[in-house]
Amino acid sequence: MAPTLAVINNITNPASDFSDFVLTKGHGVKGLSETGIETLPKQYIQPLEERLCMTKIIPENAIPIIDLSDPNTTGVADTICNAAERWGFFQIVNHGVPLQVLENAKEATRRFFRLPAQEKNKYSKDNSPSNTVRYGTSFSPQAEKALEWKDYLSLFYVSDDEASALWPAACRDGLLEYMRKSEAVVKQLLKVLMEKLNVTEIDKSKEDLLMGSRRININYYPICPNPELTVGVGRHSDVSTLTILLQDDIGGLYVRDLQDNSWIHVPPVEGSIVINVGDALQIMSNGRYKSVEHRVVANRSKNRISVPIFVNPRPHDIIGPLPEVLASGEQPIYKRVLYSDYVKHFFRKSHDGKGTVDYAKI
Ligand code: OGA
Ligand code: NI
Numbered sequence: 001m002a003p004t005l006a007v008i009n010n011i012t013n014p015a016s017d018f019s020d021f022v023l024t025k026g027h028g029v030k031g032l033s034e035t036g037i038e039t040l041p042k043q044y045i046q047p048l049e050e051r052l053c054m055t056k057i058i059p060e061n062a063i064p065i066i067d068l069s070d071p072n073t074t075g076v077a078d079t080i081c082n083a084a085e086r087w088g089f090f091q092i093v094n095h096g097v098p099l100q101v102l103e104n105a106k107e108a109t110r111r112f113f114r115l116p117a118q119e120k121n122k123y124s125k126d127n128s129p130s131n132t133v134r135y136g137t138s139f140s141p142q143a144e145k146a147l148e149w150k151d152y153l154s155l156f157y158v159s160d161d162e163a164s165a166l167w168p169a170a171c172r173d174g175l176l177e178y179m180r181k182s183e184a185v186v187k188q189l190l191k192v193l194m195e196k197l198n199v200t201e202i203d204k205s206k207e208d209l210l211m212g213s214r215r216i217n218i219n220y221y222p223i224c225p226n227p228e229l230t231v232g233v234g235r236h237s238d239v240s241t242l243t244i245l246l247q248d249d250i251g252g253l254y255v256r257d258l259q260d261n262s263w264i265h266v267p268p269v270e271g272s273i274v275i276n277v278g279d280a281l282q283i284m285s286n287g288r289y290k291s292v293e294h295r296v297v298a299n300r301s302k303n304r305i306s307v308p309i310f311v312n313p314r315p316h317d318i319i320g321p322l323p324e325v326l327a328s329g330e331q332p333i334y335k336r337v338l339y340s341d342y343v344k345h346f347f348r349k350s351h352d353g354k355g356t357v358d359y360a361k362i
Contacts, residue, residue: 026121028151033222069094088292108174212314224298232296234351240278286321315340
């Protein structure tokens, strides 16, 4: 049963009771939302500059939607590379991942978040049997001045056997299937993007560098009493090579338009997958492909879910501008950094827009 309002109103020490309910007991913002609260707790109130002001949104702008039904058609490769340079974001349709697989992944996500807090909390930082499986709320509650209106489960993929043993049964199969079935399109996109950088052959070591590790997250953004005062996810860019994101039909993801700094909505498109360039690819391409800032707004009337897969280098890989990119004499703008150090740097701070990539700037 959902906890009642009394649970969080009948309090002697508001700050510690809040923290106990949301963080320690694992009710998360979903639990908070389901108590029926009518005003946003102060912990979620974001500074003015972090809220999304609707006048900064240009509604007629849109990221490209690319049809991959015949990827060898002239122009498709160029469209992909241009989108990665100009927008850093695009949607793909007819991508070969069966629609039923997408539906199953979303249903797996809903099934996990429907579990009682006590069950989900078995995977929290303090309780999880493995650091490859982590249930949590907000982004990094210890580092953040204001919290984000989001709960998540984050799963670092090691092997099918490890996933069978450790991932929650409620969502394991649907998510594994989605990961497996989306691998081909990820490879196809990377091949196209690499060709434009004069990387004509992706051998095993290059493949490992580009996509040697993967993390799948499931996100839950519950109904929020004051969405205008908070964020679902604050401004950030991903630390991945590529992120492939499945969203439901609610909407709320916004991306920065590099040309005028405005924000563009990424509308839900039935059957589509959202693709974005992450920092690792921006660095490897020496800035040619753009890892663009994005954010999620909270919603007053609907719960939203999303399922990003972060396709990453391996933690022990050194990332830097690719030799093929620098072969013609282009000056590197990024240095070579250990990928796990880069990721640590990302998690040490709250979401801060494009701040992470400075870590690798020369
Ligand atoms: C992320 C992210 C967007 C979304 O998890 O990095 O940007 O729509 N998510 O949930
Ligand atoms: Ni992101």
